[in-house]
Amino acid sequence: MSALARSLRASTNVSRVAAARTQARAFSVSAARKDWDFTTVEKPGSLYNFTDEENLLRETVRKYATEVIEPKVREMDESEVMDKDVIQGLFDNGLMGIETPEQYDGAGMSFTSAIIAVEEIARVDPSVAVLVDVHNTLVNTVFRHHASDAVKEKWLPGLATNKVGSFCLTEPGAGSDAFSLQTTAKLDPSGDFYLLNGTKMWISNSGEAETFLVFANVDPSKGYKGISAFVISKDMGVEIAKKEQKLGIRASSTCVLNFDNIKIPKENVVGEIGKGYKYAIEILNEGRIGIAAQMIGLAQGAFDKAITYAYQRKQFGKAVGDFQGMGFQFAEVATEIEAAKLITYNAARLKEEGRNFTKEAAMAKYYASTVAMKAAGQAIEWCGGIGFTRDTGIEKYWRDSKIGAIYEGTNNIQLETIAKHLKKQYA
Structure with missing residues (x-):
């Protein structure tokens, strides 16, 4: 027993503890212990610790999204058709088999790598991001985890190189x-x-x-x-x-x-x-982290465009962004985006470590989608009339954000999941 523990025990009034024993049961620390799932490491790091491979992937995806996808975003949105060259580029850059082992022509990278790819693409176009997300975190993952060797050999190489999965x-x-x-x-x-x-x-x-x-x-x-x-x-x-x-x-x-x-x-x-129902439950938990990644990328993309414009646009002799009321709004949304990122990264790392992540995935999906809707809506207002037009693409982020609260489990379903875990912990 540590010196601190001995000191606390010595200072406890035994008679008071005995008299309050019944009441204390209702507030037992055992509830917290049920949820104690922390690991011990030699030197803790921040949630922004990424491997060299993950950082290189982020740079590669951001470059591809900016140079290849961005010029085609408005055309794809208005025609409601994904550009075939964009899809082929996703395959060519290894983004359609991120976790797929190299023996099946995949990149053999981490789950967090897939999350990073979805996030970076969503900064430019959430439509393309969801194609990558569904293909990787749902379709490929079911094959990798549950298919026989023969099924993997027949289907995974195509999914990694030239065939979109649904x-x-x-x-x-x-x-x-x-x-x-x-x-x-x-x-x-x-x-x-x-x-x-x-x-x-x-x-x-x-x-x-x-x-x-x-x-x-x-x-x-x-x-x-x-x-x-x-x-x-x-x-x-x-x-x-x-x-x-x-x-x-x-x-x-x-x-x-x-x-x-x-x-x-x-x-x-x-x-x-x-066993299909088990596979679906398991895989949708992973998919929800993918949707969270799509939403944090969307939120960041809208924020980046809008705040840049706000510091260029001048009214009353100074940049719109220099008004205190605007600055406070920027700070609030930036903080919420940061929080959503950390929840999402944490859920991804928990999944990689083989630990329980169902509650954290639900939290990530719920919170990131909520933040995305707020950030995209605020971005339109920060840009005023031009934000309401299709010229800048800012209004598209707002339209795209709404789906985050609906697919792969509505936000009410996420709250239900979180509440069930809390009940297990405290009831």
């Missing part, structure tokens, strides 16, 4: 309640293949995708325990039924998909039959 979970009647899905994959009596039937909606990347990771129920009588994951290619009969016209991230395709008696060879099962 994650197909949501349905018309299965949004926040993701496991009430109705799409079925019934095993043929021969045992050689499954017949896939059903409809998916709000599916990101589906317009550009060649590879689809589809969740379907092989035995509806088992409820969610019948859900399984399958991989199919577009040429197997995937019907792109409708492309949604959206408020924001318009260059990112979001489509309705129909599956009508698509034959899926039994070797196209990803992981184990009946």
Whole structure:
């Protein structure tokens, strides 16, 4: 026992402790101990500690986003189509297989590297960022974690080099309640293949995708325990039924998909039959950190553009940004962006360390999306009338920000997740 602990014990009034024992139970420190998950290191560092590889990636992605993506942002937004050269450039720069091992033609980098890439692209165009995010943190990750060696060898190289992937979970009647899905994959009596039937909606990347990771129920009588994951290619009969016209991230395709008696060879099962619901829960936790990265990049991009303009625009003989009221707003938003970044980086590192990160991922996604909406909205006001026009692209950040509170689990779902973890800790 330390000297400090002995001193505290000696000074305790034993009779008072005994009299208050019942009341003390209600305020037991055991609640805090349940959540004690800190590691001991020789020399702690800041959350801005990145490897040389991660820093080099950040520089590379920022350069590509600025030089190649940025000149095409407005055109892609207004046409609502992702430029094919931009997509090819993502493959050419290794950004579509960031965590994929080199043996499958990937870059073999860290999860945080994927988060950095999404963040840096989102500073320029959140539409492109979500394509990279879904492809890496959802599609590729399911294959890496759960697919057989044969499935990995067949599908991962294409996903790393030239084929966009799409994650197909949501349905018309299965949004926040993701496991009430109705799409079925019934095993043929021969045992050689499954017949896939059903409809998916709000599916990101589906317009550009060649590879689809589809969740379907092989035995509806088992409820969610019948859900399984399958991989199919577009040429197997995937019907792109409708492309949604959206408020924001318009260059990112979001489509309705129909599956009508698509034959899926039994070797196209990803992981184990009946374990699809577990894979989806696990992977969406990682995906939420990716959405948080998209939102902090978006917030920073809007902030950078708007504050630069505010210090160039002059009114009443001085820069708009030099007015105290404006400076206070800049400081508040900058602080919130910084906090969102740290929450996001922390969640990413927890995931890499193999520690529980579900609550932290929910916090990151919730807070970063909230900050993004505020930062983008404020950025328009800081730029006045020109911020309200499409000329600067600042209004696009605001339109793009709203989706952060909706996809991969609405903000109410994130709050529900956080609250459940708090109940486990304190109740």
